[in-house]
Amino acid sequence: MTASTDGLLQVSGVGKAFRGLHALADVEFAVAEGEILGIIGPNGAGKTTLFNVVCGALAPDTGRVVLGGRDVTGAAPHRIARAGMVRTFQLMRPFGSMTVAENVGLAAQHERIPARKLRERSLEVVERVGLGPYAHRRATELPTAGLKRLELARALAMRPRVLLLDEVLAGLVPAEREPVLDLLADLREKDGTTLLFIEHIMAAVMRLADRVLVMDQGRVLAAGAPEEVTGDPRVIEAYLGEEPAAAEPRAAGEGADREDRTRADS
Amino acid sequence: MSGVTLAERPTDRPVKAPPLRPQNRQLLVLLTLLVVAIPLPLILPPAQGAVAVRILIFLLMAVGWNIMSGFGGMFSFGHAAYFGLGAYTSAYLLVEHGVSPWIGMLAGMAVAALVAVVIGYFAFRYKLRGAYFALATFAFAEMLRLIVTSTEFTNKAVGFTVPLIQGSSLSLIQFPADSHAYYWIALALAGAAVAVSIWFLHSRTGRYVTAIRDDELAASSLGTPVMRYRLVTVALSAAITAVAGAFYTQYYLFVNPDLAFGSAVSIQAIVTVVIGGIGTIWGPVVGAVIVGSLNDVTATLLRTPPDFLSFLQGRSGLDVVLYAILLVLIVRLLPKGIVGTILERRRR
Amino acid sequence: MSDIGNTGQAALAPEKDPSAAASGPPGGKRAREGAGATGGLLRRAGVVGGAVAVAIVVALLQSGSGLVVWQSVVTGLLMGGLYGLIAMGLTLIFGVLDIVNFAHGALLAVAMFIAFGVVQGTGLHPYLTLLVAVPALFLLGGLVHRGLLSGAGGGSLENQLLITLGLSLLLENGLLMFFGAEPKNVPLPGDFQFSLFGAVVSGARLYAFIGALALGGLLFWMLRHTRLGTSIRAVAANSEGARLVGINVTRIHTLTFAIGTACAGAAAVLAAPLVTVTPTLGEQFNITAFVVVVLGGMGNVAGALVGGLLIGLVEQLTTIYMNGQSSLLGVFVVFVVVLFLRPEGLFGRRAGDSS
Numbered sequence: 001m002t003a004s005t006d007g008l009l010q011v012s013g014v015g016k017a018f019r020g021l022h023a024l025a026d027v028e029f030a031v032a033e034g035e036i037l038g039i040i041g042p043n044g045a046g047k048t049t050l051f052n053v054v055c056g057a058l059a060p061d062t063g064r065v066v067l068g069g070r071d072v073t074g075a076a077p078h079r080i081a082r083a084g085m086v087r088t089f090q091l092m093r094p095f096g097s098m099t100v101a102e103n104v105g106l107a108a109q110h111e112r113i114p115a116r117k118l119r120e121r122s123l124e125v126v127e128r129v130g131l132g133p134y135a136h137r138r139a140t141e142l143p144t145a146g147l148k149r150l151e152l153a154r155a156l157a158m159r160p161r162v163l164l165l166d167e168v169l170a171g172l173v174p175a176e177r178e179p180v181l182d183l184l185a186d187l188r189e190k191d192g193t194t195l196l197f198i199e200h201i202m203a204a205v206m207r208l209a210d211r212v213l214v215m216d217q218g219r220v221l222a223a224g225a226p227e228e229v230t231g232d233p234r235v236i237e238a239y240l241g242e243e244p245a246a247a248e249p250r251a252a253g254e255g256a257d258r259e260d261r262t263r264a265d266s
Numbered sequence: 267m268s269g270v271t272l273a274e275r276p277t278d279r280p281v282k283a284p285p286l287r288p289q290n291r292q293l294l295v296l297l298t299l300l301v302v303a304i305p306l307p308l309i310l311p312p313a314q315g316a317v318a319v320r321i322l323i324f325l326l327m328a329v330g331w332n333i334m335s336g337f338g339g340m341f342s343f344g345h346a347a348y349f350g351l352g353a354y355t356s357a358y359l360l361v362e363h364g365v366s367p368w369i370g371m372l373a374g375m376a377v378a379a380l381v382a383v384v385i386g387y388f389a390f391r392y393k394l395r396g397a398y399f400a401l402a403t404f405a406f407a408e409m410l411r412l413i414v415t416s417t418e419f420t421n422k423a424v425g426f427t428v429p430l431i432q433g434s435s436l437s438l439i440q441f442p443a444d445s446h447a448y449y450w451i452a453l454a455l456a457g458a459a460v461a462v463s464i465w466f467l468h469s470r471t472g473r474y475v476t477a478i479r480d481d482e483l484a485a486s487s488l489g490t491p492v493m494r495y496r497l498v499t500v501a502l503s504a505a506i507t508a509v510a511g512a513f514y515t516q517y518y519l520f521v522n523p524d525l526a527f528g529s530a531v532s533i534q535a536i537v538t539v540v541i542g543g544i545g546t547i548w549g550p551v552v553g554a555v556i557v558g559s560l561n562d563v564t565a566t567l568l569r570t571p572p573d574f575l576s577f578l579q580g581r582s583g584l585d586v587v588l589y590a591i592l593l594v595l596i597v598r599l600l601p602k603g604i605v606g607t608i609l610e611r612r613r614r
Numbered sequence: 615m616s617d618i619g620n621t622g623q624a625a626l627a628p629e630k631d632p633s634a635a636a637s638g639p640p641g642g643k644r645a646r647e648g649a650g651a652t653g654g655l656l657r658r659a660g661v662v663g664g665a666v667a668v669a670i671v672v673a674l675l676q677s678g679s680g681l682v683v684w685q686s687v688v689t690g691l692l693m694g695g696l697y698g699l700i701a702m703g704l705t706l707i708f709g710v711l712d713i714v715n716f717a718h719g720a721l722l723a724v725a726m727f728i729a730f731g732v733v734q735g736t737g738l739h740p741y742l743t744l745l746v747a748v749p750a751l752f753l754l755g756g757l758v759h760r761g762l763l764s765g766a767g768g769g770s771l772e773n774q775l776l777i778t779l780g781l782s783l784l785l786e787n788g789l790l791m792f793f794g795a796e797p798k799n800v801p802l803p804g805d806f807q808f809s810l811f812g813a814v815v816s817g818a819r820l821y822a823f824i825g826a827l828a829l830g831g832l833l834f835w836m837l838r839h840t841r842l843g844t845s846i847r848a849v850a851a852n853s854e855g856a857r858l859v860g861i862n863v864t865r866i867h868t869l870t871f872a873i874g875t876a877c878a879g880a881a882a883v884l885a886a887p888l889v890t891v892t893p894t895l896g897e898q899f900n901i902t903a904f905v906v907v908v909l910g911g912m913g914n915v916a917g918a919l920v921g922g923l924l925i926g927l928v929e930q931l932t933t934i935y936m937n938g939q940s941s942l943l944g945v946f947v948v949f950v951v952v953l954f955l956r957p958e959g960l961f962g963r964r965a966g967d968s969s
Contacts, residue, residue: 076491095484397771398957402950416936586783587784
C-alpha cells in the first residue's frame with residue numbers, strides 16, 4: 001500500500017455489506033493532521049457505518065484503514081481507541097450506573113495515572129464541556145443536551161489525535177450549539193486534534209469544516225472545500241431526492257424521532 | 267452521594283466529590299458488622315451456631331455470584347460448577363494426598379478460576395447473550411456434575427468423606443462439632459470476600475467491568491478491552507465461589523456430586539442475591555441472612571408444627587416453597603431487591 | 615434477546631445504527647449464510663444426517679451388537695417424539711413471548727400428578743386423563759402468564775428467568791410437600807410388547823410416540839391454518855405491527871403461554887406410563903427440552919420436533935458409549951456445541967432474526 005505521509009488517517013477501498021446490501025462500497029479518503037473533515041449525506045448514506053468500520057465496531061469486508069502509518073483494519077475498538085482514534089455515538093450511550101465524572105474518568109483510565117490525577121483530569125474535561133455542575137450526578141439524570149456533551153467529554157478524556165463525531169449537534173437547540181462549535185474549533189487550535197464529523201446542520205459544516213465528504217448510498221459522492229461541494233449538481237440531486245434544504249428544520253423537530261431510535265438501539 | 271446542589275455553585279471551581287469515598291465508607295460498615303458478628307456465637311444459643319455458619323457459606327456463594335452476575339451483568343445459572351470445583355479439589359487433595367484444606371482451597375480457587383476463564387472465553391467469543399448465556403452456564407455445571415458422577419477418581423456418585431481426626435487442627439480446618447472456630451473461620455472468609463467485592467467494585471478494573479455491563483460498545487470505543495475484563499470478572503467470581511465450596515466440605519465433612527454440582531447450588535446463590543439486591547455490595551449479606559435463617563425457621567416449624575400445618579410434619583419442601591414465593595414476590599414487587607430498593611429510595 | 619419490537623423499530627429508523635448489529639449475538643456472516651435459504655438447510659440436514667450415521671456406526675463398534683444399537687435407535691426415536699412435543703410448547707412460548715420458561719418441566723410434573731391423581735381417584739384409563747390434564751394445564755398456564763409474567767414486573771429477560779425459576783421451585787416443592795417423595799406409577803392397563811425387527815417396543819411407548827406426533831401435527835396445523843394461529847405468528851413476527859392491525863397482543867401472549875403449557879400437559883399424560891412419577895421428574899425433562907429447543911432453533915416449532923427425535927437418539931447412543939451411565943452427558947455435549955457454533959439452531963431462524 002502507498003503509505004503516503006500526508007494523511008494521518010487513510011481509508012482506502014473500504015466496503016461493507018449487510019446480507020448482500022452494500023452499506024459501504026469502495027470508500028476512499030484521507031485526512032491530514034489537524035484537518036477538520038465534515039461528512040454529509042442523506043439518511044442511509046452509510047455515514048455511521050463508515051465510523052463503525054473505521055473505529056473497529058464492524059470489520060470491513062474489503063479495504064484498509066491506516067492510522068498514523070499503522071494498519072488498524074478490523075482491529076478491536078479498544079485498540080483503535082488507545083491508538084488515538086476515538087468516536088462518539090449518534091445515539092447517546094452513557095454508562096447509566098456511573099456519575100458523569102466517573103463516565104469521563106473511565107476514558108482516561110488506560111493511561112495508568114494516579115487516582116488523584118485521574119479525578120482532576122476527568123473534572124477538568126467535565127468543566128470544559130460545561131457539565132461541571134453535574135459532575136457527581138448519575139449520567140442517566142442528564143437531559144439530552146447533557147448526554148450529548150457527555151459523549152463528547154468521554155471522547156476528549158482519551159486525549160484523541162483523531163476525533164470522530166457522529167451528529168454531536170443533533171437534538172440541541174441553536175443556543176446550545178454555539179458553545180459546542182466553539183469547543184470543537186478550540187480543540188483544533190489548542191490540542192491540534194484532527195476532527196471528522198458527521199453533521200446534518202449545514203451551517204455548522206460550512207463554518208467548521210476545511211473539507212467536506214459527501215456520501216450517498218454507501219459511496220463517496222464528492223469531496224472538496226465546503227463551497228465547492230455544496231454547489232456540485234450531483235450533491236444537490238442526492239439531497240433533492242430526500243428533502244430539500246432539509247438540515248435546519250429537521251434538527252429542531254427531531255427530539256421525538258431521536259428518542260425512538262435511542263430505544264430501538266439499546 | 268451528595269454534591270447535587272447545582273447552579274449556585276461557582277462553576278469555575280471543580281465541584282467537590284463526596285467527603286468520604288464510597289469504598290472507605292463501605293469498608294467501615296463492613297468492619298462494624300464484623301466487630302458485631304465476632305462475639306455472636308458466645309451470646310447465641312448453641313443450636314444457632316450451625317445456622318450462622320450456613321448463612322456465612324451462603325454469603326460466600328452469594329458474593330461470588332454477585333460479582334459476575336451483578337457487577338458484571340453476566341447472568342450465571344451455573345455457579346454450582348465453581349462451588350463444586352472448590353469442594354472437590356480440596357476434598358480430593360485432602361483425602362487422596364493429605365494436603366491441608368487451606369492449600370486445597372487455594373488450589374480449588376485456581377481450578378475454578380481457570381475453568382471459568384475457559385468457559386467464559388468461549389461464551390464471549392461466540393457472543394452468547396441473555397437466555398443463551400444463562401443456558402450455557404447451566405449446561406456446563408450440569409456437564410461437570412455428570413462427569414464427576416461417572417468418573418472413577420472422583421469416586422463417582424459416592425463423593426468424598428473427610429477423614430476425622432482426634433481433637434482439633436487449624437491446618438486441617440477440623441474442630442469439635444460445637445466449636446466456635448468454624449464460625450470464626452467462615453466469618454473471616456466471608457468478611458474477606460465482601461472486602462474484596464468492595465475493593466473490586468471501586469477499582470479501575472471494577473469501573474471497566476461496570477462500563478462493559480452498562481454499554482459494551484461504548485466501553486470498548488473508549489479503550490476498554492472487553493474480553494480481558496470480562497474474563498477477570500468471571501475468574502474472581504468463580505474463585506470466591508470455590509472458597510464457599512471448599513469450606514462447605516470441611517464443615518459438613520462430606521461432599522457428593524449433587525451437593526456440590528447440583529443445580530440447587532446455583533439456584534441457592536441466585537436466590538440469595540436476588541432477594542438481597544443484585545449488583546449491590548450489601549445485597550448478598552442481607553439475602554444470605556434471610557435465606558439462611560429461613561431454612562432454620564421452617565425446619566423448626568416442621569419439627570413442631572402448629573395445628574393447621576400438622577399435615578406437613580415430616581414432609582420436606584416447605585423451606586424451598588417459602589423462598590420460591592419470596593423470590594417471585596421480590597422480583598415482581600422489588601426488582602432491585604431489598605438493598606437495591608432502599609438505595610434507590612434514598613437517592614430520591 | 616431477540617426483541618421483536620426492537621427489530622421493527624430499528625427498521626423504521628432510516629439510518630439504522632449498525633453497531634447494534636455488531637453487538638448483537640451472532641455475527642453478520644452467519645446471518646448471510648442463513649439467507650442462502652433452502653440450499654443451506656439441505657446442506658445442514660446432510661451434515662446432521664451424516665453425524666447421526668457416524669454416531670450409529672461408532673455405537674455399533676462400541677457395543678459390537680447390531681441388536682443393541684437397533685434397540686437404542688428405536689427407543690430413542692420413540693422417546694424423542696415426546697421430547698419434541700414438550701419442546702414444542704417451550705419453543706412456542708419462547709418464539710412468541712421471548713420467555714425462557716424454566717417452569718416448563720415443573721408444569722409437566724404437575725400434569726403427571728394430575729394424571730396420577732385422576733387415575734387413582736376414578737380409575738379412569740390413563741390416556742383419558744388428557745381430558746383433565748390438558749385443560750387444567752391450559753388454565754394454569756394462562757393464570758401464570760396473567761398473574762406473574764405479564765405487565766411491568768415481568769419485564770426484563772432476567773426477571774422472567776427468575777420468576778419462572780421461582781415458579782418451578784414452588785411447584786416442585788409444593789408437589790413434594792403434598793405427595794411426598796415416594797415414586798408413583800401410572801400403569802397402562804392392557805399394555806403389551808411387540809418386536810419391531812428384533813427391537814422390543816412396548817405399546818405405551820408406541821402410543822406415546824404416535825400421540826406426540828399427532829398433537830404436534832395438530833399444533834402445527836393450528837398455527838398455520840387458524841385465525842388464532844395466524845395471530846400468534848403475527849405477534850411473533852412483529853408485535854407492534856400486530857397491535858396496529860387490531861390484534862390484542864396481551865391476549866395472544868396469554869393464550870400462547872397457555873397453549874405451550876397445555877403441550878407439556880399432553881406430553882405428561884402420554885409419558886406417565888413410561889416413567890416413575892416423582893416431584894422432581896420435571897427437571898430432567900426440562901433440561902432435555904431446553905436442549906431440543908436450542909437444537910431446533912429457539913422459536914421454531916417444527917424444528918423442535920426434529921430436535922426431539924435427534925436428542926432422543928443422542929441420549930440412547932450416549933448410553934451405549936458410556937456403558938449405561940449418564941445418558942444426559944451426550945445431550946449436553948451436543949447442546950454446548952450447537953450453542954456455540956449455531957446458536958440459531960440447526961434449522962434456525964430465530965424469532966428475532968427475521969427482519
